[in-house]
Amino acid sequence: MGITAGSLKLTNVWKVIREVDVDAIRREALAPFDLVILGDPRQSERMRAALSPDGGAAPHRFLRVNPPGGDPTIPNAVIVVAPPGPRSTDLDSTLRYLVDRRIPHALALVDDSVAVDAIAAEAAATIIAALQEPDRLAFAHQLPVFRAPLYERIIEDTARANASFAFTSGLAEAMPILTAPLNLGDMIVLTKNQLLMGYRLVLASGRDGEPKKLIGELLGVLGGGLLFRQLARQLVGLIPVVGILPKVAVAYGGTWAIGRAVVLWATEGRTASAETLRSLSSEGLERGRAVAREIMSRGRAGAAKASGRWDRLKAHVPGLRRRAKGALAAPPPLPPPLPPAGS
Numbered sequence: 001m002g003i004t005a006g007s008l009k010l011t012n013v014w015k016v017i018r019e020v021d022v023d024a025i026r027r028e029a030l031a032p033f034d035l036v037i038l039g040d041p042r043q044s045e046r047m048r049a050a051l052s053p054d055g056g057a058a059p060h061r062f063l064r065v066n067p068p069g070g071d072p073t074i075p076n077a078v079i080v081v082a083p084p085g086p087r088s089t090d091l092d093s094t095l096r097y098l099v100d101r102r103i104p105h106a107l108a109l110v111d112d113s114v115a116v117d118a119i120a121a122e123a124a125a126t127i128i129a130a131l132q133e134p135d136r137l138a139f140a141h142q143l144p145v146f147r148a149p150l151y152e153r154i155i156e157d158t159a160r161a162n163a164s165f166a167f168t169s170g171l172a173e174a175m176p177i178l179t180a181p182l183n184l185g186d187m188i189v190l191t192k193n194q195l196l197m198g199y200r201l202v203l204a205s206g207r208d209g210e211p212k213k214l215i216g217e218l219l220g221v222l223g224g225g226l227l228f229r230q231l232a233r234q235l236v237g238l239i240p241v242v243g244i245l246p247k248v249a250v251a252y253g254g255t256w257a258i259g260r261a262v263v264l265w266a267t268e269g270r271t272a273s274a275e276t277l278r279s280l281s282s283e284g285l286e287r288g289r290a291v292a293r294e295i296m297s298r299g300r301a302g303a304a305k306a307s308g309r310w311d312r313l314k315a316h317v318p319g320l321r322r323r324a325k326g327a328l329a330a331p332p333p334l335p336p337p338l339p340p341a342g343s
Helices: 010-016 022-030 041-051 089-100 116-130 133-142 144-172 176-204 211-222 226-238 244-268 274-314
Strands: 035-039 063-065 077-082 105-109
Touching: 022 133, 022 176, 022 211, 035 041, 041 063, 041 077, 041 116, 077 089, 077 116, 089 105, 105 116, 116 133, 116 144, 133 144, 133 176, 144 176, 144 244, 144 274, 176 211, 176 244, 211 244, 244 274
Parallel strands: 035 063, 035 077, 077 105
Antiparallel strands: none
């Protein structure tokens, strides 16, 4: 298969993710964008300084403050700076304009009495949640204040996607003859998602480089234990049906722990210690158990709803209706007894 718990070489990894255009992911991170800040000029400049990596001394080139009226450029996102207190008519009109045109935006209440850094971080989290997928990576790659909320989103989205995949494939594995082949396929899918998650996290941290080089560095960081340990735990899915809940928990928890380890390396330049890996794995699995129960609960509710729809369908489709109200149709009457011999 090219991937085993004992050897995860870069050449084999590249076979797993070759159908994914990793260069396109890199282009997302390096793409220019337009973030406009509207409001009181002085407070807007304070906001731009808080968002720029080098502060007010070198405002970032992708940040514009109060562009002139009539500018036809539609920005990728807008931060509206306003003083605390009742909203003015102009502020309401601006917010309504942004909502009507579906432009991602955040309202930041700023005056001289508050530190702008914390408010900038809140505005960045709001913008990240509102942006479309292709734009998020560029914002974080260029502007550090956008990174923490994007880290959380990338990790959570990938962990839940892997958990949902593990649940779906786990149901199919209830057929024992399919169990081993499907688990080998699971390892490939989960590993691919985890590696692409790691690559996005590294780009979001502001780092750049040729995809193979960065993914090779990722393997060097994770290959020592956490990734392989998570893959080995997928073997719990070999237990038909009974193994579904722990498998879903492992798929989420292992992915979450790997994501946090990548962020630690990308932001602090250090590999997680064995103690840190144990802590991340433990927290990830605890989170994973809760997510697994949630997913399985939704799955049971969906199955019950589907069963109810099927019962209603049978009542209306010819050929599926029961012929009688009882569980079984009444048997035909017995024939009359034969007359006695000789009569």
